Amino acid sequence: MAFKTEPMTINIGPQHPSTHGVFRLRVTFDGEVIVDVEPIFGYLHRGSEKLAEERNYVQILTLTDRLDYTASMTNNQAYCLAVEKLLGVSVPERGKYLRVMTAELQRVASHLIAVGFFLQDLGALATPLMYAFRVRESILDLFEMLCGARITVSYMRPGGVFAEPPEDFWPALRRFMEEAPGLIEELENLIMENEIVVVRTKGTGILGIESAIANSVSGPVLRGSGFAWDWRKADPYDIYDQVDFDVPVGNNGDNYDRFQVRIEEIKQSLKIVSQCIRQIPDGLIRAELPLVLRPPAWQESYGRVESPKGELGFYLVSDGSVAPYRCKIRSPSLINLHVLKELLVGWKLADMIVTLGSIDINLGEVDR
Amino acid sequence: MESFLENNGMYRGIYCYFAGNEGNGLWCKGLDGILPLGWEWLGYFIAGFTIMLILVNGALLGAAIFVWGERRILARIHKRRGPNRWGPFGLLQPIADLLKLLIKEDLVPTVADRLVFTLVPVVMLMSLLLSLAVIPFAYNTYLADLNVAILYFVAVGSLSTIAIFMAGWSSGNKYAMFGAMRSVAMLISYEVPLVMSLVGVVLIAGSMSMVDVVEAQHVPFILVQPLGALIFLLGISAELNRTPFDIMEAESEIIAGYHTEYSGIKFALIQAAEMAGVLAASAVIATLFLGGWSGPVFSSQLGAVWFLLKLTFVAFVFVWIRGTFPRLRIDQIMAFAWKFLLPLAFINLMSTAIEVYFFGFYNAPANELGVITGDELWVMAAINSGIAVVAITLFGRATRDKMRPNPVKLHKLEPAGTVLGVN
Known part of the structure; x- marks a missing residue:
């Protein structure tokens, strides 16, 4: 009797330790090798876009916190930019600096989660994760000082930021800026050159540059493929044209490059923050705006930022009332997922988990 | 059989305590056993089972201590504290875990x-x-x-x-x-x-x-x-x-x-x-x-x-x-x-x-x-x-x-209006 083999279909998720939320992959395996992948999502759909139509312009801010809950600051920022364009107001210089500073701290925190869980997916039993979370915790402490919340911050407002930082914020931030580079270097030394990390991630999950552009991928995934594109440089919002930083890009577009790009971006973000501390002017933190915002009817605007995951955009249409007529969210995690099948087919189960980790999706944002 | 066990100190000690000299004069240097005459064969069993009991329980207790030790050491490596609530230094944590598992439903x-x-x-x-x-x-x-x-x-x-x-x-x-x-x-x-x-x-x-x-x-x-x-x-x-x-x-x-x-x-x-x-x-x-x-x-x-x-x-x-x-x-x-x-x-x-x-x-x-x-x-x-x-x-x-990594390149980009190309 001849042996016969047949492919096996497995549901990875929605409850799975490393799908980073309630993400589901229906995967067909031939032994260990992936034959077919079908991502299925929507388990965390909360209808943020529709809810936005029922709320006024300031209330929507709290919805944006809950999109990518690991990077609330940048979500706030993108939304506020869109509203400001709609209203035609300009933000005071100090407000802009505070926004950029917090957004960059948030980028560090988000990238640390990405790197930590990426290594956790590789099987490093929580050690790098804990090292990453150590730094993230102090960032969250800083956020708590600023606005009282750690995750869902709602710190930024249309026209500026919520409040002037308390007095003890600045010494705490300086202390953090002194400690953080050392701690990140420690994490880097711990794991970057580790032989197992290198053989697991180098050359796996390769995303070609053409394919990345064709699929409209953005953020560290795009830059990992070697394409230097960053909205902070290409279309500088707030005060990104007044700070000096570099855009790291990878060489091969594999998992290792995406991982390394994130580590480099953490360093660049810290560089931006220290420049902000030096350059921040005195003055107002928020433009004078009425309590209830009423943009003129049938205007549209698109505010976008380079969020830690990629290009995050808010498209708003006003109808003259206190709530937008339409609020469309361009979430980078969802669009970055488009390349998943291309990255996974032909690779092994273990590579699948790692590649998914290196794309760094956030289900709050994918499902909105 | 006897020579096989003769060198085993653990076995010999227990056997001699029970069976004494009567069983085998060469082993138990003049000891009187507590078993009556004619029951020396029981000494073999008692000694064997005692050792097994010690070994099995020792291994399982060792496993419990190892679970505790592993969690504590891993916690130190992670810069955490690890189990430290139940018992001195959290030593009773494995027992608590075991009790929890014992009262859980045993699903098949x-x-x-x-x-x-x-x-x-x-x-x-x-x-x-x-x-x-x-x-x-x-x-x-x-x-x-x-x-x-x-x-x-x-x-x-x-x-x-x-x-x-x-x-x-x-x-x-x-x-x-x-x-x-x-x-x-x-x-x-x-x-x-x-x-x-x-x-x-x-x-x-x-x-x-x-x-x-x-x-x-x-x-x-x-x-x-x-x-x-x-x-x-x-x-x-x-x-x-x-x-x-x-x-x-x-x-x-x-x-x-x-x-x-x-x-x-x-x-x-x-x-x-x-x-x-x-x-x-x-x-x-x-x-x-x-x-x-x-x-x-x-x-x-x-x-x-x-x-x-x-x-x-x-x-x-x-x-x-x-x-x-x-x-x-x-x-x-x-x-x-x-x-x-x-x-x-x-x-x-x-x-x-x-x-x-x-x-x-x-x-x-x-x-x-x-x-x-x-x-x-x-x-x-x-x-x-x-x-x-x-x-x-x-x-x-x-x-x-072949597998060493290449370093990431850092790009100096100009803001707004720069023609972006494939790098």
């Missing part, structure tokens, strides 16, 4: 093969406890001094593979099946270098009995057999599915692998078997490579202390590795076994065989054939260390160079 999936599913924890724990039988814990203290102890350890050790495959097959779960297939593929591969690495020890000691191996170690065999010790450590890590070889229960990939469907007391038993498996492996490494119960001073009186110290150290190394390394992929693990460990094991075996022939037979006086003295062991240690360094460097470089 409807699609599972009930008999096989239930047998798995038993087979697993059995294979582990069997392997403890041959380990000398102190001077003259062991359950059995088999003349094929090393072979026996390898043989009963691989029984756990069968248990794992039974678990995967009977669970009726695809993740469990994945884990089982991985484990079979991997364990069969790792069995080969594992056994090969032990042959060197057997050659030098001239015996497969663990007791003889300990007595032959004038120099700890980790110095004489550095390659062998390394290969054995890696191979036994794979057997025990510890990182970086824990693909059969890779949490981030296949949930819990073969024991995905286990709950309650069955899960507790599987965990206990795994943890005690680490202890058994540490005990074997301590015995074969670190000199067992022999220490710098008071070897015969404080043998158990030396042995426990060494065992703890090896167990710590296992935890340390677990806290430090990520996991390899299945094909890389297989390649590592066949392309790296196996050639190294052969090199080790060849060099050891030549040295043993040279020192033990070619150069030896007629009355010392096969005996290798301490001085000769030092010479062998020097030679083998050199061979180990050269072999690992050569093999390591051959497999590594």
Whole structure:
């Protein structure tokens, strides 16, 4: 009797330790090798876009916190930019600096989660994760000082930021800026050159540059493929044209490059923050705006930022009332997922988990 | 039978307490037993069962302490605190865990093969406890001094593979099946270098009995057999599915692998078997490579202390590795076994065989054939260390160079209006 083999279909998720939320992959395996992948999502759909139509312009801010809950600051920022364009107001210089500073701290925190869980997916039993979370915790402490919340911050407002930082914020931030580079270097030394990390991630999950552009991928995934594109440089919002930083890009577009790009971006973000501390002017933190915002009817605007995951955009249409007529969210995690099948087919189960980790999706944002 | 047990101090002590001189005057120097005349045969049973009771409970208690220790050490590595609430330093945490698991519902999936599913924890724990039988814990203290102890350890050790495959097959779960297939593929591969690495020890000691191996170690065999010790450590890590070889229960990939469907007391038993498996492996490494119960001073009186110290150290190394390394992929693990460990094991075996022939037979006086003295062991240690360094460097470089990372490029971009191209 001849042996016969047949492919096996497995549901990875929605409850799975490393799908980073309630993400589901229906995967067909031939032994260990992936034959077919079908991502299925929507388990965390909360209808943020529709809810936005029922709320006024300031209330929507709290919805944006809950999109990518690991990077609330940048979500706030993108939304506020869109509203400001709609209203035609300009933000005071100090407000802009505070926004950029917090957004960059948030980028560090988000990238640390990405790197930590990426290594956790590789099987490093929580050690790098804990090292990453150590730094993230102090960032969250800083956020708590600023606005009282750690995750869902709602710190930024249309026209500026919520409040002037308390007095003890600045010494705490300086202390953090002194400690953080050392701690990140420690994490880097711990794991970057580790032989197992290198053989697991180098050359796996390769995303070609053409394919990345064709699929409209953005953020560290795009830059990992070697394409230097960053909205902070290409279309500088707030005060990104007044700070000096570099855009790291990878060489091969594999998992290792995406991982390394994130580590480099953490360093660049810290560089931006220290420049902000030096350059921040005195003055107002928020433009004078009425309590209830009423943009003129049938205007549209698109505010976008380079969020830690990629290009995050808010498209708003006003109808003259206190709530937008339409609020469309361009979430980078969802669009970055488009390349998943291309990255996974032909690779092994273990590579699948790692590649998914290196794309760094956030289900709050994918499902909105 | 009697001569087989005569040297066993543990056995003899208990036997003499019960049976006394009447059983065998040669053993129990003038002691009166508490059993009446004609009941000496009961002494054998009592002694045997007592030792087994001590060993089984000791192993399980050791596993509980190891669980606590592992969690504490991992917590320190993670810069956390670890369990510290229940009992002094959280020492009672494993007991609390066990109680929790005991009162949990013991689920068996409807699609599972009930008999096989239930047998798995038993087979697993059995294979582990069997392997403890041959380990000398102190001077003259062991359950059995088999003349094929090393072979026996390898043989009963691989029984756990069968248990794992039974678990995967009977669970009726695809993740469990994945884990089982991985484990079979991997364990069969790792069995080969594992056994090969032990042959060197057997050659030098001239015996497969663990007791003889300990007595032959004038120099700890980790110095004489550095390659062998390394290969054995890696191979036994794979057997025990510890990182970086824990693909059969890779949490981030296949949930819990073969024991995905286990709950309650069955899960507790599987965990206990795994943890005690680490202890058994540490005990074997301590015995074969670190000199067992022999220490710098008071070897015969404080043998158990030396042995426990060494065992703890090896167990710590296992935890340390677990806290430090990520996991390899299945094909890389297989390649590592066949392309790296196996050639190294052969090199080790060849060099050891030549040295043993040279020192033990070619150069030896007629009355010392096969005996290798301490001085000769030092010479062998020097030679083998050199061979180990050269072999690992050569093999390591051959497999590594292609995979070194390229550094990330940093781009100086100009704001707004820059023409962006493909870099």
